[in-house]
Amino acid sequence: MDHFWIAVFTSLTLVAWVSSSQVVLESKPCDSSGQCTWNWILETKTGPGIVGWTRRSGAAIRYTVCDVDLHPSAPQPSSWLLSDQLIIANDTNRIDITVEYLIRSCSHLPPNNSGGAYCVNFFYLYVNQSDHYILDKALYPNPLLNTAAYENVARIGRLINVKTLETIKILNKGKYLLLAFHNDGACNSLYSVKVTYYVCPGGPLVNDNSLVSLARTVAPANDSQSIRVEGSCGKDTVHVAGSLYVHCQSNGEWNTSGLKGKCICKEDMQNVGGKCQACPDGKYNDQNGLNCTVLPSAPRNINFTFINQSSVEISWLPPAITVIRRNCSMTSIVASLVTIMKIISVLMTLAGVMSITYHIRKV
Ligand SMILES: *[C@@H]1O[C@H](CO)[C@@H](O)[C@H](O)[C@H]1NC(C)=O
Ligand SMILES: *[C@@H]1O[C@H](CO)[C@@H](O)[C@H](O)[C@H]1NC(C)=O
Ligand SMILES: *[C@@H]1O[C@H](CO)[C@@H](O)[C@H](O)[C@H]1NC(C)=O
Ligand SMILES: *[C@@H]1O[C@H](CO)[C@@H](O)[C@H](O)[C@H]1NC(C)=O
Ligand SMILES: *[C@@H]1O[C@H](CO)[C@@H](O)[C@H](O)[C@H]1NC(C)=O
Ligand SMILES: *[C@@H]1O[C@H](CO)[C@@H](O)[C@H](O)[C@H]1NC(C)=O
Ligand SMILES: *[C@@H]1O[C@H](CO)[C@@H](O)[C@H](O)[C@H]1NC(C)=O
Ligand SMILES: *[C@@H]1O[C@H](CO)[C@@H](O)[C@H](O)[C@H]1NC(C)=O
Numbered sequence: 001m002d003h004f005w006i007a008v009f010t011s012l013t014l015v016a017w018v019s020s021s022q023v024v025l026e027s028k029p030c031d032s033s034g035q036c037t038w039n040w041i042l043e044t045k046t047g048p049g050i051v052g053w054t055r056r057s058g059a060a061i062r063y064t065v066c067d068v069d070l071h072p073s074a075p076q077p078s079s080w081l082l083s084d085q086l087i088i089a090n091d092t093n094r095i096d097i098t099v100e101y102l103i104r105s106c107s108h109l110p111p112n113n114s115g116g117a118y119c120v121n122f123f124y125l126y127v128n129q130s131d132h133y134i135l136d137k138a139l140y141p142n143p144l145l146n147t148a149a150y151e152n153v154a155r156i157g158r159l160i161n162v163k164t165l166e167t168i169k170i171l172n173k174g175k176y177l178l179l180a181f182h183n184d185g186a187c188n189s190l191y192s193v194k195v196t197y198y199v200c201p202g203g204p205l206v207n208d209n210s211l212v213s214l215a216r217t218v219a220p221a222n223d224s225q226s227i228r229v230e231g232s233c234g235k236d237t238v239h240v241a242g243s244l245y246v247h248c249q250s251n252g253e254w255n256t257s258g259l260k261g262k263c264i265c266k267e268d269m270q271n272v273g274g275k276c277q278a279c280p281d282g283k284y285n286d287q288n289g290l291n292c293t294v295l296p297s298a299p300r301n302i303n304f305t306f307i308n309q310s311s312v313e314i315s316w317l318p319p320a321i322t323v324i325r326r327n328c329s330m331t332s333i334v335a336s337l338v339t340i341m342k343i344i345s346v347l348m349t350l351a352g353v354m355s356i357t358y359h360i361r362k363v
Contacts, residue, residue, distance in 0.1 A: 021252030122157025200250030233263035
């Protein structure tokens with residue numbers, strides 16, 4: 001039952017973190033909510049002077065092992081630290097395992113600054129990737145008896161005598177993942193283990209004025225396989241010119257260098273931080289992709305220079321207030337005036353009045 005709840009909890013956390021571009025599958029000793037537990041399985045080949053991986057609590061939970069100063073006639077140490085079986089989302093391409101460790105250099109260890117017969121300055125990460133869920137942890141394959149069940153994926157020990165973070169990238173090969181850290185002579189500590197994968201986030205592109213919206217896409221294993229995804233115009237937007245293809249990169253970022261088109265806010269809305277919001281009162285936007293501006297005022301000094309039953313010719317001075325800001329097209333002004341002309345001609349024909357009040361309507 002215990003395992004069942006762990007499984008459920010893992011899938012829930014998975015859902016909770018999808019908005020970020022890195023999904024956390026496992027984080028030891030502490031998860032994102034600050035809850036700290038770390039109780040993994042230990043398998044140690046017994047022998048004189050051998051202690052194997054040891055869980056340390058106190059200020060911070062960690063695992064250490066330091067079986068050095070062994071006599072050459074003693075067997076070589078072999079100690080395993082096994083994770084719980086982790087559930088891997090079926091669409092995951094690459095899994096990143098980030099470990100924080102410290103290895104003490106053999107040349108500082110007894111006897112005679114050698115660490116003894118078996119001392120080494122590295123340890124190993126093995127994995128078992130399978131589609132088989134094992135409910136009872138006691139039934140996890142025992143690496144001491146069945147080494148073939150685990151695949152060696154990394155020798156860890158880039159730096160010694162200093163706390164180091166190292167990320168091992170593996171391709172996903174199954175629904176479940178078991179990590180197995182193997183020590184065969186090093187004196188080292190393991191401070192943290194984090195298992196993650198990258199996702200290009202769904203929703204509108206962030207830090208981009210294009211307003212293009214994308215479907216959440218699991219990142220490819222590497223950039224030579226970057227995934228081409230077609231964006232769409234989000235809520236309250238309209239597509240203008242060009243295709244909306246972008247690429248999902250292995251680091252969970254959208255590469256928009258191929259993006260040709262864009263989306264603009266519908267009429268009477270403007271782009272505020274990537275979302276279209278209604279124009280404030282008294283302002284208006286004619287779907288030109290810019291911000292809301294002040295309404296055009298009435299044209300001044302309108303003269304009807306020619307009138308018959310089917311036509312009216314009007315001349316005017318430009319409005320006192322123009323909608324135009326820099327770069328703005330003439331469309332909004334012309335469109336407004338055309339409407340005004342229509343209204344006036346209708347009123348003219350209906351009433352034949354000389355004094356006309358007119359109304360401005362958006363077009
Ligand atoms: C992954 O799982 C989901 C539901 O759990 C399923 O709809 C989808 O087809 C699966 N995808 C693959 C590639 O197996
Ligand atoms: C350490 O070095 C000393 C002198 O060099 C030697 O006598 C001794 O046997 C060495 N001890 C071990 C355990 O190698
Ligand atoms: C991983 O462990 C399972 C048992 O849970 C075993 O059946 C499988 O063969 C192992 N994978 C490999 C690659 O040996
Ligand atoms: C990226 O993927 C391609 C195709 O699968 C492969 O040939 C290449 O070796 C990979 N590159 C790296 C750095 O993993
Ligand atoms: C984005 O993709 C283009 C090719 O489409 C590539 O040349 C460029 O290096 C990529 N940008 C980044 C930051 O990877
Ligand atoms: C639109 O308004 C926002 C703030 O409301 C501003 O940051 C942005 O620069 C404006 N864009 C243009 C094209 O004026
Ligand atoms: C009104 O004037 C226009 C332009 O001069 C002309 O084409 C049209 O035939 C005239 N309509 C009438 C009913 O006279
Ligand atoms: C319209 O006519 C009035 C007087 O008839 C004149 O003062 C004004 O300049 C004319 N306006 C235009 C734009 O021609």
